Amino acid sequence: MLNPLQLSLPIPLLGILLAAGAWLSLQLVGKRLPSGSLGRALVLRSRLSLTLTILVSSTAWWLLSLLGPELLPLPMGSMDVRNELIFIGLIWTLLRWKGEIWRKADTYSQQVFPNLSQRERLYLFDLSDKLLTVLVVVIISLELLRLLGTPTALLATAGGFGAAALGFGARTIVENGLSGISLYINRPFVVGDLIRIPAEDVNGTVQTISWFYTELRDPERQPIFIPNSIFTVKPIINVARIDSRRVWIDFGLRYDDRAAIEPIISELREQLDSNTSIDHDKSAAVHFVGYGESSLNLRLLCYVASGDIQAAWDLQQELLLRIGEVVEKHQAGMPFPTRSLIRG
Incomplete structure (x- = not known):
């Protein structure tokens, strides 16, 4: 009579075959797309994350099926754990896509938005980068909490403590975060603009606009990191918007x-x-x-x-x-x- 291990061995073997097939398929599809195109970059960037997702999810599914609920009690069954691992793998793929897009934002933005100016293209790419990051973090957090079976009351309590912490000890962080959001809404400058802050005797080209600080590169190519709250209280001169000198x-x-x-x-x-x-x-x-x-x-x-x-x-x-x-x-x-x- 066959034991459960013998019956379950085809699962990891099938996972290895599926992972190898996914890698080869993505490799063939990517090589057929035009060199330097966004589609080719995204397909080739997906190989590692999707292949490992298939391997890990199939292996975890197999091991949890062998152990059973008596040896390793879980709030969810092995099928649900496998689905969660696939979900995390897909999120990982999206993050790898995000990194690839931003690594060559200027080149890819010309392909996606050929009729827009460079300033507008980079703004749209930068905004989409921030929104995608927030969306991914929120989805992952909620999904992991659901997987762990976290009670709703505990989430509400944690949210109350978080609000208190923000009110008493993180006022500067909140100010910088809200100012960062304001920069994306009002758009006094975007990535690539040359700006001056007369009150701080600072000028440079905008490299990155993050949630809490903005990175400039001065004429001597030195990086300058400025808290976003400064832009809400100090006058800013956007040299890049001069229509005629x-x-x-x-x-x-x-x-x-x-x-x-x-x-x-x-x-x-x-x-x-x-x-x-x-x-x-x-x-x-x-x-x-x-x-x-x-x-x-x-x-x-x-x-x-x-x-x-x-x-x-x-x-x-x-x-x-x-x-x-x-x-x-x-x-x-x-x-x-x-x-x-x-x-x-």
Whole structure:
């Protein structure tokens, strides 16, 4: 007569075969998808978690069936434990997907949202990352509590103690958490934006917006971690949202070149009107603004057609070169301060 062990041996063997089949199937499907695509990355990322889920759940089901309720009393049967392990494996797969998506968020966001700007794409990916994390944590917590047979009264008591702890000793954590939620609702900035906090003398590019703090990367590439509560009480300058940058250039002429002021101004204005890099919906001007100690002071003012800082630098360089050419063309010159020392 066969013992229960002999009758149950096909279960783990079947689990091994199913796990191997799942791995090979995912491998074949993934290799057929386009290289670098989000679908291929997610399929290949699922291999480890799904394979181990099949192995662990089948092995646990087999062992609990052998032990029986007399040797290992459980609030649920072996079938329910197997189902819970499969559930946890699927959650693990979702978390691995989340990690893969965020690892190449910019690349994958272009595939999913090709018609949106980079700023909007990264915001949607960042928001979905946070929402998925919260959902997974809540589902896992509730499912594990149900598996352990936790009474509802105990949950209510724990919730009461948790609320008291928040009220007495975790006010800062609550403030930072609520401020983090506010950042996602109001969106004063998103990942990738360059921001400045004048009151704290801090500026940098936003790397991560978490629930309790925001990570910036300053111009020297140093990470800066800022509590989210600061953003609700301190003014924030979002440099990335500048629609057009101002170019302001002060220059001077020699006092002997006063007759050349008007023709120089006239020609520079013509060049501004014909320059396609300038935003012509905003005022662009060249004026004589005063008599300096050693120069006739002029000022050129215009706005770049975009908010890109590199475009502003390029336009400023171009205009500085044009100013020099126009001044030289009209046989004028730019003075430099001189000082005469008379020895007695």
